[in-house]
Amino acid sequence: MISRRTGLLVLPGLALLLAGFLVPSAAMLLAPPGVSPADILARLGQMLTDPYDLTIIWRTVRLGLIVTLICLVLGFPIAYLLARSTSRWSGVLLALAIFPLLLSNVVRTFGWLVVLGSNGAIGQLLLALGLVDQAPQLLYTELAIVLGLTQLFLPLAIISCYSAVAQVDPGLDDAARGLGASRTRTFWGIVAPLSGPGIVVAATLVFAGSATAYTTPYLLGGSSQRMLSTQLFSYSSVSIDWAAASATALIMTVLVFVVSGLSSLAARRGRTS
Amino acid sequence: MNTRRPVAATLAVAGYVIMIVPILFVVATSFTGGSTLRFPPEGLSLRWFDAAVHHTPFITAMVSSLQLAALATVLALLLGIPATLAIHRGRLPGKGLVEGLFLSPLIVPELVVGLALFQQLMIGLRLDNFTVLLIGHTVLMLPYAVRVTGASLALADPFVEEAARGLGASPLRTFFTVTLPLLRPGIFSAALLSFVTSFNNVPLSLLLQSRDFRTLPVTMLDYVQQSYDPMVAATSTIILAGTVLVAVVAERTVGFARIFGGINR
Numbered sequence: 001m002i003s004r005r006t007g008l009l010v011l012p013g014l015a016l017l018l019a020g021f022l023v024p025s026a027a028m029l030l031a032p033p034g035v036s037p038a039d040i041l042a043r044l045g046q047m048l049t050d051p052y053d054l055t056i057i058w059r060t061v062r063l064g065l066i067v068t069l070i071c072l073v074l075g076f077p078i079a080y081l082l083a084r085s086t087s088r089w090s091g092v093l094l095a096l097a098i099f100p101l102l103l104s105n106v107v108r109t110f111g112w113l114v115v116l117g118s119n120g121a122i123g124q125l126l127l128a129l130g131l132v133d134q135a136p137q138l139l140y141t142e143l144a145i146v147l148g149l150t151q152l153f154l155p156l157a158i159i160s161c162y163s164a165v166a167q168v169d170p171g172l173d174d175a176a177r178g179l180g181a182s183r184t185r186t187f188w189g190i191v192a193p194l195s196g197p198g199i200v201v202a203a204t205l206v207f208a209g210s211a212t213a214y215t216t217p218y219l220l221g222g223s224s225q226r227m228l229s230t231q232l233f234s235y236s237s238v239s240i241d242w243a244a245a246s247a248t249a250l251i252m253t254v255l256v257f258v259v260s261g262l263s264s265l266a267a268r269r270g271r272t273s
Numbered sequence: 274m275n276t277r278r279p280v281a282a283t284l285a286v287a288g289y290v291i292m293i294v295p296i297l298f299v300v301a302t303s304f305t306g307g308s309t310l311r312f313p314p315e316g317l318s319l320r321w322f323d324a325a326v327h328h329t330p331f332i333t334a335m336v337s338s339l340q341l342a343a344l345a346t347v348l349a350l351l352l353g354i355p356a357t358l359a360i361h362r363g364r365l366p367g368k369g370l371v372e373g374l375f376l377s378p379l380i381v382p383e384l385v386v387g388l389a390l391f392q393q394l395m396i397g398l399r400l401d402n403f404t405v406l407l408i409g410h411t412v413l414m415l416p417y418a419v420r421v422t423g424a425s426l427a428l429a430d431p432f433v434e435e436a437a438r439g440l441g442a443s444p445l446r447t448f449f450t451v452t453l454p455l456l457r458p459g460i461f462s463a464a465l466l467s468f469v470t471s472f473n474n475v476p477l478s479l480l481l482q483s484r485d486f487r488t489l490p491v492t493m494l495d496y497v498q499q500s501y502d503p504m505v506a507a508t509s510t511i512i513l514a515g516t517v518l519v520a521v522v523a524e525r526t527v528g529f530a531r532i533f534g535g536i537n538r
């Protein structure tokens with residue numbers, strides 16, 4: 001199949017990418033209808049100094065970091081136990097961890113409305129136990145967003161960590177244990193450093209996903225806990241403020257690019273050292 | 274799961290609870306006899322399933338979403354497989370850059386792409402929203418087609434193809450009788466992943482709605498925001514059942530875990 005003409009097969013796909021993705025994205029970010037690049041820069045400067053806009057940017061970054069941390073702390077042990085387990089249940093548990101990725105985000109997020117809502121499971125349980133007089137406000141809080149995002153992105157963290165841990169030869173664990181290292185020391189001395197690049201990938205995927213997710217902050221954060229994504233939507237469909245929409249889109253895109261760039265840098269340094 | 278590692282086991286259980294329990298609550302509330310979304314459910318009935326399957330906006334949107342997902346998947350494969358072939362087997366200048374371009378839709382936030390297509394194609398060029406949705410979803414699925422089939426292609430021995438050519442088969446015949454069968458598991462994985470991703474998509478589709486063509490997840494989102502009844506729970510349970518079916522088919526054919534991130538067991 002190696003022929004000069006085979007290379008031409010790339011053209012139709014490339015054409016679609018240009019017309020249906022790259023050109024519209026560049027046009028939207030730099031020159032939306034009736035807006036000059038200077039207007040966007042001015043709006044960007046305003047956002048980066050305005051206290052309300054800064055709260056939203058900071059909330060997006062902060063919740064993204066918190067969710068990333070939680071997903072690693074919960075996801076790595078799951079990946080580790082599954083990769084090292086010889087039980088016949090581990091296949092089922094792995095499938096159970098991956099399955100949510102196939103399920104609609106709306107369906108998964110909707111579950112938290114049932115759990116956290118004022119007539120929801122937690123509130124009713126606390127009332128029934130007589131611990132509170134009225135159901136606590138759990139919905140439309142940052143906690144709700146963090147729970148919802150953790151649910152969405154934990155499977156991604158598990159998969160990335162799993163591939164990483166599975167590549168570490170279990171013989172190394174046995175060798176360290178045989179030489180007298182404790183279970184904890186074996187973990188931190190062998191498994192954690194060797195699966196480092198996989199953990200970096202997991203962190204990047206989770207952060208990029210949670211900093212740009214829409215469904216979760218929309219359903220669980222409501223209008224009181226705005227994030228960049230919900231803000232972007234209201235600029236582009238409610239108030240139709242193209243300059244503000246482009247500025248917000250720029251902030252989101254740059255945020256994701258910077259984090260991806262940092263992580264590939266970290267992965268490269270990890271390989272060479 | 275593992276009693277010798279109590280900390281890890283506790284964290285793992287917490288992780289599973291967060292991933293799975295909310296879904297179980299959705300299923301439980303969908304069978305309620307009451308008229309509000311409360312837990313524990315009041316009585317047992319199928320009334321909300323009945324309401325869901327008779328709610329025209331949901332049914333229409335479900336059909337639309339299925340059509341869009343099927344078309345976008347086919348289109349992404351039709352454009353993505355030849356491109357993968359060109360990248361891996363052809364003489365292509367700037368191979369790395371081209372492959373990077375095909376994967377780039379994964380990095381840009383979907384909401385941003387959605388805004389770009391809404392503003393530039395729907396408003397700017399006055400394309401109808403179905404066309405724009407199809408373009409957007411196909412772009413979004415291209416990385417799957419390129420990456421997943423690329424992985425199968427990298428594993429396939431190019432000498433088998435060369436042998437076929439040496440024995441006198443035309444390039445086209447070599448592709449259909451040698452290369453394509455080697456790629457089949459990869460293509461199937463990519464198709465499944467694309468279909469499900471497209472069907473479930475919210476951020477890209479969010480702004481690309483019209484009265485004539487609406488997708489199901491966005492329609493459900495709008496409904497939840499307005500009324501707080503268990504009909505969405507029933508619809509969710511139906512979607513869950515469909516997704517389980519897809520997962521079982523995936524497990525029986527390629528192996529469920531292999532579809533994602535090349536996990537081999």
